[in-house]
Amino acid sequence: MASLAAGTTSELWGSVLDSIGIDPATFAWDHQISRSFFVAGLIILIYDHLLTFGSEVKYVWSSRLRPSTCWFLAVRYIGLASNITILVFHFGDLSHEVCVTMQIVWEVFLVSQEVLVECTLGLRVFAMYGLNFWVLVCLLGVGGLAASLAMWAIIEYGQPQVLDAPGLHGCHVAFPRSSALRLAGAWEAQIWRSSTRYRGTLIERMLTDGAMYFGIIVVTNLANLTTFYLGDVLLSGFLSWFTTSLSVTLLSRLMLNLHEAAQLGTGSTEPDTIDLETLRFPTVPITVDQADWNEEASGL
Numbered sequence: 395m396a397s398l399a400a401g402t403t404s405e406l407w408g409s410v411l412d413s414i415g416i417d418p419a420t421f422a423w424d425h426q427i428s429r430s431f432f433v434a435g436l437i438i439l440i441y442d443h444l445l446t447f448g449s450e451v452k453y454v455w456s457s458r459l460r461p462s463t464c465w466f467l468a469v470r471y472i473g474l475a476s477n478i479t480i481l482v483f484h485f486g487d488l489s490h491e492v493c494v495t496m497q498i499v500w501e502v503f504l505v506s507q508e509v510l511v512e513c514t515l516g517l518r519v520f521a522m523y524g525l526n527f528w529v530l531v532c533l534l535g536v537g538g539l540a541a542s543l544a545m546w547a548i549i550e551y552g553q554p555q556v557l558d559a560p561g562l563h564g565c566h567v568a569f570p571r572s573s574a575l576r577l578a579g580a581w582e583a584q585i586w587r588s589s590t591r592y593r594g595t596l597i598e599r600m601l602t603d604g605a606m607y608f609g610i611i612v613v614t615n616l617a618n619l620t621t622f623y624l625g626d627v628l629l630s631g632f633l634s635w636f637t638t639s640l641s642v643t644l645l646s647r648l649m650l651n652l653h654e655a656a657q658l659g660t661g662s663t664e665p666d667t668i669d670l671e672t673l674r675f676p677t678v679p680i681t682v683d684q685a686d687w688n689e690e691a692s693g694l
Contacts, residue, residue: 416626424628425562429484431632435639436477442643443474446650453653466649469510473642476503480635484564493556493565500567504634511641512537514649515608555627568627607644614640 416424450470454463480503482488483496516533523529557566618633 416628420626421559421566421628422562424626424632425559425564425566427629428632429564431636432480432484435636436481439474439477439639439643442647443470446647449650449654453650453657457653457657462649462653465514466646466653469514469642469649470646472510473507473639473646476507477635477639479503486565487563488565490556490558493558496565497556497567504638507638507642511611511638511645514645566628607648610644611637611641 454466457463480500483493483500486492488496516537519533520526520530555568557568559566614633614637618631618637621633622630
């Protein structure tokens with residue numbers, strides 16, 4: 395009976411793989427790649443938490459509670475809690491019903507982090523442009539377009555297919571090609587929204603403290619976008635969590651730098667010093683001898 399049940403399970407699993415167009419070896423390889431990149435993003439996130447926890451205590455926890463403080467804590471700790479929870483999705487020995495529920499949780503956590511990341515970048519740009527109303531309208535318009543594309547893809551083509559793989563722990567999700575291409579549209583709108591943020595001269599770009607962070611976020615988003623077009627049904631969007639974890643890490647760094655700069659700025663006794671992120675440019679004093687000045691002036 396046991397061998398008969400195993401044979402039936404193997405046949406059913408083989409038919410499922412045939413329906414999505416991949417073989418068992420490819421499935422196992424895709425499963426390993428997806429989990430590896432998720433773990434890489436989680437390690438980066440936790441490692442950065444450990445590196446910057448001292449600065450967080452000094453500049454965030456020790457200061458009075460402000461809206462910016464609450465926003466920083468939301469970005470930082472919702473991202474951490476979400477990643478730890480999704481560990482169960484990738485490594486737990488779960489039933490099909492639990493995997494279906496965890497897939498919904500996966501989407502909610504991913505969207506919540508993306509909303510926090512996008513709102514943070516949007517607020518920063520809105521402030522950079524002097525709270526210009528039309529800049530806000532453009533940001534909201536493109537953000538609304540990205541959200542609408544994502545919602546339309548989910549409503550029109552339904553949830554991705556949750557698969558049960560015998561012998562492999564974790565939940566496995568397959569995105570049909572039609573759904574993957576439409577979800578790619580939402581990521582494209584997000585990248586376009588990001589790429590229109592930094593316009594100006596080279597000096598202006600150099601003075602933008604988050605330019606490097608912004609560039610890394612765009613590159614990882616582009617990499618994730620290519621998976622929707624080039625990856626198979628299991629690898630479509632597999633970099634979503636890695637991209638989001640890296641974005642949360644970089645934005646937490648950026649916000650922590652701003653909190654540090656704000657405290658150093660208010661407590662500094664050196665009015666001739668300009669602080670930009672972690673760089674300091676002191677103003678060099680110039681001394682002119684009055685006698686030499688008068689002599690040169692009389693010669694003119």
